[in-house]
Amino acid sequence: MKTKRRIVIMITIIMVLSMFQTSTFGSQTQEPDAMRIGVTVEIDSLSPLISYSQIGYEVFMLLYDSLITVDENLEPVANLAKNWALNDDQTEWTFELRDDVQWHDGEPFTSADVVFTYNMLLDSDLGMYSGYLGGIVEVTAPDDHTVIVRTEKPKANMLQNSCPILPEHIWKDVNPDDYMTWPNDEPIGTGGFKFSELKPGEYLKLVANDDYFLGRPGIDELIFVLYANTDTMAQSIKLGEIDAATNFSPSQLDSLQTETDIEAISAVVLGFTELSFNAWDDPSSNANPLLKDIVIRQAIEWSIDKQSILDIVYSGQGSVGTSLIPPEGFYHYEPSADELRDFNIEKANQILEDAGYIDLDGDGIRQDSDGTPLEFTFTLRADNTDEVKAGQMIAGSVAEAGIKLNIETVDDGLLIDKIYSGDFDMFIWGWGTDLDPTTILNVMTTSQIGNMSDSNYSNERYDQLFIEQQTIMDPAERQQVVWEMQQILYEEAPYIILFYDNSLQAVNTAKWTGWKRIPDEGGYFFNLTNYNYLNVQPVSDVTPVESGSNTVLYVVAAVVAVAVVIMFNKKKKAK
Missing domain, CATH: 3.40.190.10 (Periplasmic binding protein-like II)
Incomplete structure (x- = not known):
């Protein structure tokens, strides 16, 4: 009987301890x-x-990864490229690549992937990354871990190039004619x-x-x-x-x-919210042709009380917008007092009157010389309630200048379709920008109509300056060119930069x-x-887990075990 009793007690103790042990170590499998x-x-x-x-x-x-990235101070640092060198005339960059990188599917990353990606983007001029590669004339790979990039002229933004490198072994099988429709629904990167x-x-x-x-x-x-x-x-x-x-x-x-x-x-x-006009001077444009008149676009900006909208709708979270590049950036251009179109309904009415836009029938809406009313469709994203409120305030104030805006609300997908088809008059949208100005400046070039452009704007002088600014290595000199570009945009107003919103x-x-x-x-x-x-x-x-927690568990286990012994002895005496 004593042996049997000891066995029962020991089994009970082991079971209790194992319960706590399971609880303790099982929690480590999270x-x-x-x-x-x-x-x-x-x-x-x-x-x-x-x-x-x-x-x-x-x-x-x-x-994905790019050759160069930025650190927490937003300074360029090595990434897929572990170092780089520039030749004396600043037209040849040599990048030495890491040799310990593999794609998500296990294939090794090599210089062939870089050459393929850059050439694909240069040939197609597609996507938001193509602007990073402007001015590149040749990309070669003398070995698996070296890439040489040659440019026609010095390239100012080479180290701000965040273009993702894509796997050649996957993308090489995609027909270039299908780039705009291929979904890449199982992306493989590094x-x-x-x-x-x-x-x-x-x-x-x-x-x-x-x-x-x-x-x-x-x-x-x-x-x-x-x-x-x-x-x-x-x-x-x-x-x-x-x-x-x-x-x-x-x-x-x-x-x-x-x-x-x-x-x-x-x-x-780094970003902004803009009111974009359809400035496309093309037969396939479905926009109201009156919006091609700079005077009307400027009058609309004179009519908008940006500060009130920012305060009322956005609780002051941001600052009033002016030019394309946000004020935190080195290349930001701030219009002079003579250039600035600050809220002024009287000024809006004056320039419209001077341009011959008059309310002929007394209905509050101005007409051109042919009797066509200044009436436009204002497209807003239905699920962005703040944008809708801002749009309503804009429509109300613009009406005081004799311009009627008919608000329509759509989902994001439909708005994007309208933008690419040219089937819009004006809308509210936003852009995030880079440290380097090239990408956002590229949006406004003629070459981006049907691609990144959401205003279908075209200006020959602007296009020339865009190419020029990429070749200027001195930041102060380059800044002057970028300022001139923003000055052109501000004057012609294909965008109204509403806010630099936080x-x-x-x-x-x-x-x-x-x-x-x-x-x-x-x-x-x-x-x-x-x-x-x-x-x-x-x-x-x-x-760290408190070391005392296990001690508590063992104390509890000991108490349970003692209780079992006492109960067993009580049962024996009762017999």
């Missing part, structure tokens, strides 16, 4: 650390040749994250690249969650359903800033650590670098 980021705009394409969206730029930066899944209308999921040459990211899974509106998105981050949110409404900033575990910021970023972002600091604003007053995301994506870690990975 679910993947998934970061969920709320967005309100869906990626328009997984192909870098087709996408023009801000979220597309962000995702491609995670999936970046810190691999593509996992895209569920249209719901989310885009990436996973960490275990073999990334710069080190595995601390985020196991990165999920961009699509929201129909910012109200729902803001509520989701409060409830912990997502870990970060970008571009939420100014009305939600104060509320999010009161949350203990959330850091909500108004970040100064990016409102929020992150969960209780769950994730290592967040860094880039630059100092900038954002966590959409800041031209993948720094946070690669360096942020789950708090659980950097917080």
Whole structure:
């Protein structure tokens, strides 16, 4: 009986200890650390040749790598290229590539991929990255880890070239005639994250690249969650359903800033919101031909109270816009007092009257000499409530100058279709810009009509200056040329730059650590670098487990075991 009793007691103790042991060590097998980021705009394409969206730029930066990138100070640093050299006449760049990089499918990365990518973009002139390559005349590879880029003249923005390098072994089988339609629905890159899944209308999921040459990211899974509106998105981050949110409404900033575990910021970023006119002087344009008159476009700008819209609709989160390049950039041009078109309804009415646009029938709408009314369609994105409110304020103030704007609201996809078909009069949109001005300046060149251009603007002098500015290596001299380009745009007004709006972002600091604003007053995301994506870690990975926790478990186990012994003895005495 004694032996039997000892066996029962020992079995009981072992069972109790094993329960706690399972609990302790089983907790070390965790679910993947998934970061969920709320967005309100869906990626328009997984192909870098087709996408023009801000979220597309962000995702491609995670999936792919460029030869050169920027660090947390936004200074050029090595990436796929580990070093580079420039010859004496500044027309030949030699890049030495890393030899430890592989594509997500395991194929080795070589110089052939760089040559293929650059030549593909140079030949097709497609996508938002083609502007980086202007002035390049030849790209060659003397060996697997060396690339030589020759330019016709010195190229000022070579080290600001963020063009993603694409895998030749996949893209070489795509017919160039199909570039505009090939979906690239399973993208293969070299970046810190691999593509996992895209569920249209719901989310885009990436996973960490275990073999990334710069080190595995601390985020196991990165999920961009699509929201129909910012109200729902803001509520989701409060409830912990997502870990970060970008571009939420100014009305939600104060509320999010009161949350203990959330850091909500108004970040100064390189970008703007514009009112774009269809300035296309072509028979295939479906725009109202009156908008080709610079006077009408200028009068509309004179009629807009940008500061009031910024204060009322955007809670002052940003600054009033003027020229194409934001004021944080070295190349920003600020119109003189004589040039500036600040809010002035009287001035708007005066220049329209002087140009012969008169209200002939007393209905409040001006007409041209043929009796055609100054009446235009104003297209706004239905799911962007702030843009709709801004558009309504613009329509109201412009009416005081005798111009009627008929507002139509559409989804993003339909607006993009309208832009590419030339079937629009005017709309509100926005652009993010780079440190180097070339990409955003390229949008306004004649060559980009039907591609990146969303105003169908053309000016021969502007086109000449665009080519020239890329060849000027001295920043101060180049600045003067870029200023002249912006001066032309401001005078002819294919765009009205409404605001340099801040990016409102929020992150969960209780769950994730290592967040860094880039630059100092900038954002966590959409800041031209993948720094946070690669360096942020789950708090659980950097917080050591208390050593006392296991001691407590063993004490509990001992108490249970003693209780079993006592109960067993009581049962024996009762017998």
